[in-house]
Amino acid sequence: MLCPLKRAACLNEPVTFCLTAWLQLCKSRKLNTFDSRHCRMFSTSTQLRTVMPAWVIDKYGKNDVLRFTTNASFPIIDYPNEVIVKVHAASLNPIDITMRNGYGTVALNIRRDPLNIKSTGNEFPLILGRDVSGVIMERGLDISYYKPGDEVWAAVPPWKQGTFAEFVVLSANEISHKPKTLTHTQAAALPYVAATVWSALVNTAGLSKENCPAKRILVIGASGGVGTCAIQLMKAWGANVTATCSKNAVNLLKTLGADHVLDYKEGCIKTTLKSLKQFDVILDCVGGETEKWALDCLKPWSGAKYVTLVTPFLLNTDRLGIADGMLQTGVTIGTKALKHLCRGVHYRWGFFAPNGPALDEFSELVDAGKVRPVIEQVFQFSELPQAFQKVENGHSRGKTVISIIDG
Numbered sequence: 001m002l003c004p005l006k007r008a009a010c011l012n013e014p015v016t017f018c019l020t021a022w023l024q025l026c027k028s029r030k031l032n033t034f035d036s037r038h039c040r041m042f043s044t045s046t047q048l049r050t051v052m053p054a055w056v057i058d059k060y061g062k063n064d065v066l067r068f069t070t071n072a073s074f075p076i077i078d079y080p081n082e083v084i085v086k087v088h089a090a091s092l093n094p095i096d097i098t099m100r101n102g103y104g105t106v107a108l109n110i111r112r113d114p115l116n117i118k119s120t121g122n123e124f125p126l127i128l129g130r131d132v133s134g135v136i137m138e139r140g141l142d143i144s145y146y147k148p149g150d151e152v153w154a155a156v157p158p159w160k161q162g163t164f165a166e167f168v169v170l171s172a173n174e175i176s177h178k179p180k181t182l183t184h185t186q187a188a189a190l191p192y193v194a195a196t197v198w199s200a201l202v203n204t205a206g207l208s209k210e211n212c213p214a215k216r217i218l219v220i221g222a223s224g225g226v227g228t229c230a231i232q233l234m235k236a237w238g239a240n241v242t243a244t245c246s247k248n249a250v251n252l253l254k255t256l257g258a259d260h261v262l263d264y265k266e267g268c269i270k271t272t273l274k275s276l277k278q279f280d281v282i283l284d285c286v287g288g289e290t291e292k293w294a295l296d297c298l299k300p301w302s303g304a305k306y307v308t309l310v311t312p313f314l315l316n317t318d319r320l321g322i323a324d325g326m327l328q329t330g331v332t333i334g335t336k337a338l339k340h341l342c343r344g345v346h347y348r349w350g351f352f353a354p355n356g357p358a359l360d361e362f363s364e365l366v367d368a369g370k371v372r373p374v375i376e377q378v379f380q381f382s383e384l385p386q387a388f389q390k391v392e393n394g395h396s397r398g399k400t401v402i403s404i405i406d407g
């Protein structure tokens with residue numbers, strides 16, 4: 001094997017790129033070389049990096065499990081389609097709070113360690129945080145579309161180490177070039193909710209730019225991160241959007257373009273919505289009680305769909321284990337889908353799915369001025385526990401963002 005440094009000199013390649021190649025080759029051939037975890041070099045710095053600052057948890061629990069460290073393991077590129085991104089900004093979603101509490105541990109640990117060969121608690125120290133806006137520092141051998149220095153945004157799947165850290169590793173299909181008109185702090189508010197909205201409304205409900213103008217959409221619980229993003233995508237595509245929220249969010253949702261905004265605490269929201277012209281698609285960001293009546297607001301026998309984001313899948317696997325939990329989940333979704341199908345409407349569950357191409361679409365919409373991030377509050381990196389507390393208190397109006405590097 002040619003020494004990477006000689007190869008760099010011969011081919012005039014960046015030294016870091018060749019070092020990555022060297023490390024990957026050594027790893028794949030199980031060569032007894034220096035430990036890649038303990039030797040890092042980036043093109044921006046000659047400093048060797050083995051550790052990085054991050055907020056981690058070492059066990060599940062309340063806010064006091066959050067621990068700041070300057071010694072978190074530096075991420076490594078395991079596959080040739082991965083990149084390392086320097087995190088400039090991140091943001092919080094309800095899943096960060098629930099994951100901190102231990103939600104989804106069984107299913108997420110299976111995804112992290114499919115053969116179940118690692119010991120219990122191997123996910124710790126765990127880094128939370130699903131959104132990132134930042135700059136590519138290093139790329140795997142298969143990647144040519146992105147290069148070091150590119151400004152990107154992404155939503156990191158929950159089984160991977162998160163973004164409340166200085167660096168994060170991502171697959172190329174999870175990232176997208178950041179909108180040019182946004183700062184990193186603004187951009188970090190969108191990826192996770194945008195990918196969720198895309199998965200729920202495009203992939204699950206079957207909406208598109210072409211079929212939206214004829215559709216009536218209802219967004220239940222529209223004042224949070226997902227709802228504010230969903231309204232904007234649907235309006236950008238020409239749909240007629242009705243949204244529900246608390247009174248103090250009504251103006252916000254109107255400024256985002258919603259045609260009809262209803263305060264769910266005023267009168268009987270169920271009766272009010274049932275009295276309106278029926279809907280083609282309902283996105284439910286609240287779940288629970290709403291599920292019992294919301295499907296009555298759909299136009300029957302017309303392909304109308306109800307998509308809820310509040311599903312029992314991870315709760316079932318936490319409670320019953322992976323096999324019984326999945327069985328229970330299958331029975332629940334099957335029963336509900338069948339019951340509602342007999343009444344002429346479709347019942348679906350919506351899930352976040354990482355999706356770089358969907359973020360490309362959002363990037364264009366943002367730069368065209370059709371979608372904007374809705375940011376309620378920005379916290380500094382050192383204030384992460386306060387940000388968690390804020391989101392845990394509920395009543396979000398858009399997103400809570402963490403600025404890690406200014407801009």
Ligand SMILES: NC(=O)c1ccc[n+]([C@@H]2O[C@H](COP(=O)([O-])OP(=O)(O)OC[C@H]3O[C@@H](n4cnc5c(N)ncnc54)[C@H](OP(=O)(O)O)[C@@H]3O)[C@@H](O)[C@H]2O)c1
Pocket residue numbers: 093094095193196220221222223224225226227244245246264285286308309310311350351352394395396397398
């Ligand atoms: N399945 C998935 O993969 C997935 C992905 C993303 C999100 N989610 C889930 O989807 C839900 C929404 O996510 P999010 O990020 O938008 O959460 P969020 O930012 O916390 O927003 C929820 C919003 O709903 C409002 N709300 C609460 N009860 C309501 C009701 N009965 N009617 C109307 N509005 C109500 C809240 O404000 P007020 O309380 O002040 O009214 C808040 O603004 C969360 O439960 C989240 O866990 C699931």
